[in-house]
Amino acid sequence: MLLLMLTALITAQAQNTLGKTDDIGRVALAVMVPEMAENVPAGAAQLLENKMMQIATINGLGAGGVDPRFCIVPMVNILTKDITPTAPPMIALNMEITFYIVDAVGQTIFTQSTIAAKGVGQTEDKAYISGIRNINVRAGQFKGFIENGKNKIIEYYNSKCDAIIKEAQALAGQKRYEEALFNLMSIPDVCRECYDKSMDLSTEIYKEYANYKCTQYLSAARAAWANMDADLAAANLSKITPDMACYNDAVNLTDQITRKMIADGANVWNYKMKRYDDAVETERLTIRAKRDVAVAWAHATYWGRYNYNWGWLYNRYRY
Numbered sequence: 054m055l056l057l058m059l060t061a062l063i064t065a066q067a068q069n070t071l072g073k074t075d076d077i078g079r080v081a082l083a084v085m086v087p088e089m090a091e092n093v094p095a096g097a098a099q100l101l102e103n104k105m106m107q108i109a110t111i112n113g114l115g116a117g118g119v120d121p122r123f124c125i126v127p128m129v130n131i132l133t134k135d136i137t138p139t140a141p142p143m144i145a146l147n148m149e150i151t152f153y154i155v156d157a158v159g160q161t162i163f164t165q166s167t168i169a170a171k172g173v174g175q176t177e178d179k180a181y182i183s184g185i186r187n188i189n190v191r192a193g194q195f196k197g198f199i200e201n202g203k204n205k206i207i208e209y210y211n212s213k214c215d216a217i218i219k220e221a222q223a224l225a226g227q228k229r230y231e232e233a234l235f236n237l238m239s240i241p242d243v244c245r246e247c248y249d250k251s252m253d254l255s256t257e258i259y260k261e262y263a264n265y266k267c268t269q270y271l272s273a274a275r276a277a278w279a280n281m282d283a284d285l286a287a288a289n290l291s292k293i294t295p296d297m298a299c300y301n302d303a304v305n306l307t308d309q310i311t312r313k314m315i316a317d318g319a320n321v322w323n324y325k326m327k328r329y330d331d332a333v334e335t336e337r338l339t340i341r342a343k344r345d346v347a348v349a350w351a352h353a354t355y356w357g358r359y360n361y362n363w364g365w366l367y368n369r370y371r372y
Contacts (some may be wrong), residue, residue, distance in 0.1 A: 086127060126152075126157075159295060170188055221255075260296070
């Protein structure tokens, strides 16, 4: 499962001129075959996902992103099923496959594209797989399909920017820092004004998060050392970075442990606190740390939080 977002032609061109960026914070689409797409045999679901990812990638929106709310999902309808007059007899299917780009959280269809496919096989499942294999992922209709979907996602972020910013501030106030950072870091850089606002706020929230975690790590390190467990103390101290408010206290604890171990005749403790060489390195590592926190939160909780009910789409269009 994969993922993520100015307006009109100018912004579409801006996306194409950007250099390579991290998966989070760029326009990308997840692809999935929900269980409610019940016309899709289990053996064909992965093949269909691969075809959808090829369509997204060829048209510039394929990436291993982390936000599955913006997706390509399929709906398959069997128009005819015939038995061929051959030996052995084969099953021939005429299918109509519709691809939707949707906001799975907002339960909104952004755009759709329908193709016809034919497949033949010894079983219905094999005929189905044959039909999917015959999908031409380079068909011209998919270019407009993906482009329209991308613009709709960008419009979503531009129109919802103030709400996203306020929600992130509220989440940080509840100490839900990781979720706040994920929401901010998911804003694509083609939405320049909103992106700049989100990056400024994400830095502030990351500092709050880092200091909050620093207190936890330092307390755990002190507790470990109180039990003379230098290894566990080191494991917690290793999580404290120079941008955290309690860094100097952590350095003092490291020095204390080192002096004690030397005084007791132990081998010199090799643990050293992390150090950054300059402000440029600090900024670079802070940006990376913000992204790492956002991605880790998404992998740990996002799918569980958004266990989508696809009835709004499949029940509506069921034949």
